[in-house]
Amino acid sequence: MKKYDVIIVGAGIAGLYAAMNLPETMKVLVVCKDIPWECNTFYAQGGMVVALDENDVPSHIEDTLAAGAYHNLREAVEIMSRESLQLREDLLHRGMEFDRDESGNLLYTKEAAHSASRILHVGDATGRYLHYFMMTHNPHLLQRNTLVYDLLIQNGRCYGVRAMVNYRPTTLYADHVLIASGGIGSLYAYNTNSRTVSADIHGICVEKGIALKDMEFMQFHPTVFVKTPYARKLLLTEALRGEGAYIVDEDGKRFLFDYDPRGELASRDIVSRAIFDYKRKTGKEVYLDFSMFEEKWFKKRFPNITKTFEALGYRLPHDRVPISPAFHYANGGIECDTWGRIPGMKGLFVAGEAARTGVHGANRLASNSLLEAAVYARRAVEAILGEEPWGDGAPAFEKDYDTQLHREHDKAYKHQLRRIMWKDVGIIRTESGLHEAKNFIYDTKNKEIGRLLELRLNTAAAIVEAALARKEPLGSHYIEKEEA
Numbered sequence: 346m347k348k349y350d351v352i353i354v355g356a357g358i359a360g361l362y363a364a365m366n367l368p369e370t371m372k373v374l375v376v377c378k379d380i381p382w383e384c385n386t387f388y389a390q391g392g393m394v395v396a397l398d399e400n401d402v403p404s405h406i407e408d409t410l411a412a413g414a415y416h417n418l419r420e421a422v423e424i425m426s427r428e429s430l431q432l433r434e435d436l437l438h439r440g441m442e443f444d445r446d447e448s449g450n451l452l453y454t455k456e457a458a459h460s461a462s463r464i465l466h467v468g469d470a471t472g473r474y475l476h477y478f479m480m481t482h483n484p485h486l487l488q489r490n491t492l493v494y495d496l497l498i499q500n501g502r503c504y505g506v507r508a509m510v511n512y513r514p515t516t517l518y519a520d521h522v523l524i525a526s527g528g529i530g531s532l533y534a535y536n537t538n539s540r541t542v543s544a545d546i547h548g549i550c551v552e553k554g555i556a557l558k559d560m561e562f563m564q565f566h567p568t569v570f571v572k573t574p575y576a577r578k579l580l581l582t583e584a585l586r587g588e589g590a591y592i593v594d595e596d597g598k599r600f601l602f603d604y605d606p607r608g609e610l611a612s613r614d615i616v617s618r619a620i621f622d623y624k625r626k627t628g629k630e631v632y633l634d635f636s637m638f639e640e641k642w643f644k645k646r647f648p649n650i651t652k653t654f655e656a657l658g659y660r661l662p663h664d665r666v667p668i669s670p671a672f673h674y675a676n677g678g679i680e681c682d683t684w685g686r687i688p689g690m691k692g693l694f695v696a697g698e699a700a701r702t703g704v705h706g707a708n709r710l711a712s713n714s715l716l717e718a719a720v721y722a723r724r725a726v727e728a729i730l731g732e733e734p735w736g737d738g739a740p741a742f743e744k745d746y747d748t749q750l751h752r753e754h755d756k757a758y759k760h761q762l763r764r765i766m767w768k769d770v771g772i773i774r775t776e777s778g779l780h781e782a783k784n785f786i787y788d789t790k791n792k793e794i795g796r797l798l799e800l801r802l803n804t805a806a807a808i809v810e811a812a813l814a815r816k817e818p819l820g821s822h823y824i825e826k827e828e829a
Contacts, residue, residue: 389472413706707820
């Protein structure tokens with residue numbers, strides 16, 4: 346039997362920073378579904394929040410709580426903000442290079458709902474650079490083309506995973522398994538997520554009786570270019586608005602002030618709903634306007650956005666870009682404590698977007714995601730190192746010969762699910778729409794479907810059930826009253 350000390354499922358920031366903090370003497374395997382840079386960290390544009398200093402910690406905490414509609418766990422927010430100071434020093438000490446001014450001082454930008462400029466960045470591709478940095482500093486084995494489709498659980502302990510490794514079913518044993526698999530983006534027709542983020546692990550947790558929490562709180566990013574045939578839509582980072590870009594209608598009106606006095610700098614849930622509502626009521630197109638920026642500065646500050654949209658025929662910052670909200674981030678996830686431990690379960694931990702630490706509450710504050718993932722990945726490592734291994738006596742698990750990951754009609758059902766989740770479990774919800782989605786999910790689960798679609802449907806059902814249970818709007822969960 347081949348056995349590891351730790352298996353890490355996912356090679357984004359949470360998985361890689363955990364790997365960086367596990368001793369080189371341990372036998373650690375990091376696995377990812379596809380190529381390692383096909384993950385949400387790679388696509389993160391804006392930056393990573395850190396409290397500026399000890400004096401800024403209370404303000405950062407309050408901004409996070411306010412954006413989360415005070416549904417957050419305050420202790421988890423305090424831990425994240427306090428430990429951001431240590432995280433910044435660790436990354437800089439290891440050699441991570443964030444943008445600096447001519448005198449060598451770190452540059453910080455501001456984003457919506459922040460009371461200060463406290464976001465570290467590398468141009469407009471912070472996630473890409475951070476991911477590359479962590480890839481090069483990971484001392485452990487990283488294995489690609491490894492799709493986890495089951496957890497080996499018996500009597501309250503996880504013993505490893507079942508995975509398709511290079512298209513062959515494989516059983517991998519480990520004393521400790523860290524879930525760092527990301528969110529649920531592929532469930533929605535319009536999303537900004539990597540194609541690999543498809544809610545498989547959440548679906549396994551539903552099956553195993555592992556609690557998911559706050560699943561009604563799905564965050565939609567307000568400024569996304571959706572006029573593309575690909576599933577992953579093109580994000581226009583919040584840093585654009587932080588630097589001063591406007592949201593306007595086709596007549597040039599900055600209509601957001603009709604919804605919130607902060608205009609473009611209101612929190613994401615408010616801006617997304619405002620755009621969705623305004624387009625629905627007026628039938629007008631909505632744009633992101635960059636005309637206030639000087640061209641040379643814009644190209645230096647946002648080089649990747651400039652190049653990407655140039656390839657689509659846009660000349661930035663002179664042209665406006667049509668935008669729509671799209672699914673962006675799962676505020677809820679696998680329930681855990683502030684050390685990434687899963688209640689009632691030995692040997693199984695979670696960090697990053699897959700986890701519900703309680704940091705984000707009902708709506709994530711911009712750029713807290715990379716910070717939370719790294720802070721709580723390091724804490725999960727501490728918990729792993731403090732837990733006894735199970736030794737050599739793994740229980741017998743049934744041989745896995747015939748799990749069918751895909752069946753003939755799965756693709757069609759998957760596309761139907763994505764459309765229904767966008768229409769009925771999206772930015773503005775109704776009870777009747779949620780019931781419609783619930784009926785589709787349960788009808789489809791009774792068809793001949795493959796394992797992966799079944800797991801997606803498990804997760805979708807958890808989101809719908811959570812949304813139905815919360816009768817009043819809160820943060821990113823907005824449910825409209827219907828006329829009797």
